[in-house]
Amino acid sequence: MVNLNVNIAGLKLKNPVTTASGTFGFGEEFEDFIDLNKLGGIFVKGLTLYNREGNDYPRMAETPSGMLNAVGLQNKGIDYFINTIYPKIKKWDTQIFPNINGSVVEDYIAVAEKLNDVEGIEGLELNISCPNVKEGGMAFGVSCPSAIAVTKAVREVYDKTIIVKLSPNVTDITEIAKGVEGAGADGVSLINTLLGMAIDANTRKPILSTITGGLSGPAIKPVAIRMVWQVYNAVKIPIVGIGGIMNATDAIEFMLAGSTAIQVGTANFIDPQISVKIVDGLEDYCTQNRITEISDLIGGMIS
Amino acid sequence: MVNLNVNIAGLKLKNPVTTASGTFGFGEEFEDFIDLNKLGGIFVKGLTLYNREGNDYPRMAETPSGMLNAVGLQNKGIDYFINTIYPKIKKWDTQIFPNINGSVVEDYIAVAEKLNDVEGIEGLELNISCPNVKEGGMAFGVSCPSAIAVTKAVREVYDKTIIVKLSPNVTDITEIAKGVEGAGADGVSLINTLLGMAIDANTRKPILSTITGGLSGPAIKPVAIRMVWQVYNAVKIPIVGIGGIMNATDAIEFMLAGSTAIQVGTANFIDPQISVKIVDGLEDYCTQNRITEISDLIGGMIS
């Protein structure tokens, strides 16, 4: 028997496998393919205070072992989520984490305040790393003072678990991680997408309407694992590892590097059942390696 | 007839296709496969003042659409290059660019001084972005003041073309690019490898002896193109674009984003003839698109 439970600052996940914001809709989209009760958690699509139309199309480009996206936080606003979507998805026996975004600190505060009162939602992901919006977004996550400021502001109004999602587009991610730890974050999730770009040599135009976009998928895995390992050695709060996880072996690597839990992102597009397959794969790995507590793997790299 | 010539701060290349430092040895290794006279230039293996043994093995890990390396600037020192290697390779009708490295500014100065007197070598690549050495290396390239300091110091002793090779592991590459431009660089080359890491889930050990290493190959292409485009919009000096170029189409994309010339790196391992195939491919593209001067493509993205 393997105990797959992990613990993010007191918040228990039945297993380390969650799904990444923006790649799993609100979970419903996957109902036909998997039993959502089997997931450790779901980080839902990025939310903002008000309705957002997102960016113009084209929003997507395929790249070697990855993709660029420029969705730009299209969503119907936090109230719609709380009143219309959450009631439909709360039936699942898994942790639902809203991913919150803002152009200014006040937006984050307003969204967090509203979520604080929602029963059943035990934590949120504070996204300070979206590369696809003109205002706010990644700007918060690439400067230490602003990352600290927004974390502090949300901490003041939100009583439950705060996971701050970090941007990889920085010189030293440990500095930002330490900053948000000091500002009251209960955990950090990393990495968001790398800022990238694609050009069509035939039309000579950028492929994305926004010119640059966010790179995800296995292409970024080595960068993500490096950053998880660096942050693991710099902070005490738990880490949710993200970036190109395609199978259970990848998930194990992220845990060994220091992740308490992991998020499956782009892989959901290639195999809508992959998240649950990874849960099963983790259990198999533990059984084969006679590991009874999966949490023993966290930061377990032998170096 | 297509004119493939390009010009880096007065230094003429017969075509934009050069090979990336550390991926093409000193050129000789490819003599059996291609006619080296067909290349625009060769950026030779990273050189230091004295002999360096480099890092322990394993130094390499395959990753999705890419690889990690941790060579660590193994080389026999600048004197050996000047006295023993250069005399053998100078026969080729192509530009040879030494790639120079140091742990402290004085090392760079000493190496540059020695190269200043070598007839036939018209320029050097100042590497301030090697992620695989403990001292110096990338440290110079991730801080603006130190990037400026080393560029200024080398500028003072070196009369010919200086191309500064930038690190992508920074929050804002344009800041560094502008800094080295102001410090006297004639051009910039980018990107060097992204800092990455790989773990073996079976042994639970890092794959590289140095734990982290440099990520190269098509996986990093979207990041590289984005940075070339950002730097193109920030500086006036020419850019040598690098990162995951596998074919002529990729090279065109880099030129459209703002590269005057390009370097082919990891692709040389997969096809030792690829550099020359890219020269031919560029010519074909120009012919098909009725472009008579390839330099018209530089920064030619329509946005």
Next chain:
Amino acid sequence: MKRIQDFNVISYTWLNDDNYIITLGSETDIECVEPGNFAEIKVPNSPDVFLRRPISILDVDHQNNTIKFYIKAIGKGTRQLGNLDINSSLNIVYPLGNSFSVIKKKRALIVGGGSGIAPFILLASKLKDENTEVTFLIGGRTSGDVFLTDEFGRYGEVLVTTEDGSLGEKGMVTQHSVFSRTMDFDLIYTCGPDPMMKAVANIASEKGIDCEASLENMMACGIGACLCCVTPTIRGNECVCTEGPVFNSKDLVW
């Protein structure tokens, strides 16, 4: 219900160098498919192709558990899909997207070009079941670009235009004489290159006829999870993979 299912390649029919029909079989039942639905196909053995590829469902045979796609090889994925070994396995997610309205006992015009003709076999057969009379108008650059006319002929009159006049009337589809006749169609369906669909939608709107267009877009997930495939509509950005691919042309902002 949407499903992920393994199939085997049963056969290819090559229509010319670039256009083919691939028939896949499965051990298990095939889901019910509506006309206009598509599938997300995983391209096997292709180092360059990372994401699935959206392809309309041409036809299904529930008796023999087979499904067919009509594919035009335009890039690495569609080329590789035409190059698989017979019996090799292929994974598809389907049926995806909404579908064309199937009108009863009316008259319909179906206008298609290129790989846009794929959804119209299923559509025509449903329309026939509902006693709707169908006229097809198929366009191509030359006679070599016009496919499936025999199949369409089983369901109604088939009109053709080619830009070089090598088959049917000369010109673009929208220049076809059918549009100068009394246009007593109740609904126009269109699928093909964007400019063609726009032109058809314009004529439809001029004549006051409803028009349904099936759009393409760059897709990552195909199931409404990523919001990559939006198209602007009068209601805001909507996903082609879930709110589409079929849109009433009145709703589109293009």
Next chain:
Amino acid sequence: MKRIQDFNVISYTWLNDDNYIITLGSETDIECVEPGNFAEIKVPNSPDVFLRRPISILDVDHQNNTIKFYIKAIGKGTRQLGNLDINSSLNIVYPLGNSFSVIKKKRALIVGGGSGIAPFILLASKLKDENTEVTFLIGGRTSGDVFLTDEFGRYGEVLVTTEDGSLGEKGMVTQHSVFSRTMDFDLIYTCGPDPMMKAVANIASEKGIDCEASLENMMACGIGACLCCVTPTIRGNECVCTEGPVFNSKDLVW
């Protein structure tokens, strides 16, 4: 001269579930190959395999323009190489690396295990040409891991050890009784798992016999350009792909 060349898959011979010999043919001449040389093979149709894979050359036939490799499927690349269609094309860069010393009119012991036996067919045939007498010592975990003994038998005596005693003597290769006999060999060649080669090299050095070991390493280029494949030697780090794969065990720091 090193060369990049296209080949076709002519045939496979499967020795068991994981071990196979692949024979490739070419329209053009095959380069001269020395025993110990290897090739860098591009694995086709494999989305997971980015770099070439280094594989020793088992044999070449200059009359028929064929080349053979003995491959043990241990991962994604070596598995996929065993799964190609007959006649499909394959690109290889060869011949790479240095080679074993071919001694004349002497006595040689060849010790191999696992896929490390691959270079020894070519070596034995060259040694035979030079009238050197060869004894083979092949080790495996069980009798199912011991391959090519018939082929080796054509060139000399073949001794076998298996860890479970199912074939030949029981134990590790270095426990074989040949090592307790008068060791009148002039040279020992070894290739196989590192621990085996080290143990063999130790015995050789105790007995004062020269020993050549062929090493493996993670390789990117295979031609000395990247410096990824180094092994520590008494002269410093040296590339296994160019200064090796064959090293005199005295020079190795392991």
